[in-house]
Amino acid sequence: MTSTNSYDLSLPVKGRCFVTAGQAASKIKRTLETFNLPPKLVRCAAICAYEAEMNIVTHACRGQVGLRVTEKAIRIVAEDEGPGIQDVDLAMKEGYSTASQEIREMGFGAGMGLPNIKRCADELIIDTYPNKGTRVEIIIHLQTNGG
Numbered sequence: 001m002t003s004t005n006s007y008d009l010s011l012p013v014k015g016r017c018f019v020t021a022g023q024a025a026s027k028i029k030r031t032l033e034t035f036n037l038p039p040k041l042v043r044c045a046a047i048c049a050y051e052a053e054m055n056i057v058t059h060a061c062r063g064q065v066g067l068r069v070t071e072k073a074i075r076i077v078a079e080d081e082g083p084g085i086q087d088v089d090l091a092m093k094e095g096y097s098t099a100s101q102e103i104r105e106m107g108f109g110a111g112m113g114l115p116n117i118k119r120c121a122d123e124l125i126i127d128t129y130p131n132k133g134t135r136v137e138i139i140i141h142l143q144t145n146g147g
């Protein structure tokens with residue numbers, strides 16, 4: 001890939017559908033594995049994609065997860081139509097979750113998704129609009145300073 005070259009992928013995500021949940025992240029992981037990228041960064045990106053997708057499934061109505069790979073970075077953008085995040089600082093805290101009992105019984109809602117994304121990403125930008133939706137942008141750098 002050259003600097004003028006980039007790879008893009010956009011995958012739809014259904015809210016509340018635990019049958020298809022995780023499929024977008026799997027596709028993103030498989031796609032990244034076809035590029036010659038450091039495996040550690042591919043693992044980080046896969047975690048971010050999975051957590052961002054699961055947040056659409058568990059907390060929103062519908063959305064999409066996009067992937068862009070350039071020479072410089074892996075960028076994952078998860079956008080949804082949904083309730084929005086009421087308090088982003090609180091949502092970033094380990095163990096904080098508004099997931100229902102039903103969702104917890106399915107093994108989700110541990111409140112570790114956003115903290116894990118934060119740990120794995122070089123940049124995390126969250127834009128959220130009450131009763132409209134949320135946009136989560138995750139950037140993982142592929143180049144260290146000095147190339």
Ligand SMILES: Nc1ncnc2c1ncn2[C@@H]1O[C@H](COP(=O)(O)OP(=O)(O)O)[C@@H](O)[C@H]1O
Pocket residue numbers: 051054055056058059060080082083084085086091092096097098099108109110111112113114115134
């Ligand atoms: N896309 C989203 N739309 C609405 N709320 C969200 C979204 N993503 C995260 N949240 C809010 O942030 C909280 C913390 O998210 P996270 O750390 O992933 O934990 P969990 O998903 O296990 O609840 C969620 O419980 C929810 O209240």
Ligand SMILES: [Mg+2]
Pocket residue numbers: 051054055109111112113114
């Ligand atoms: Mg989550």
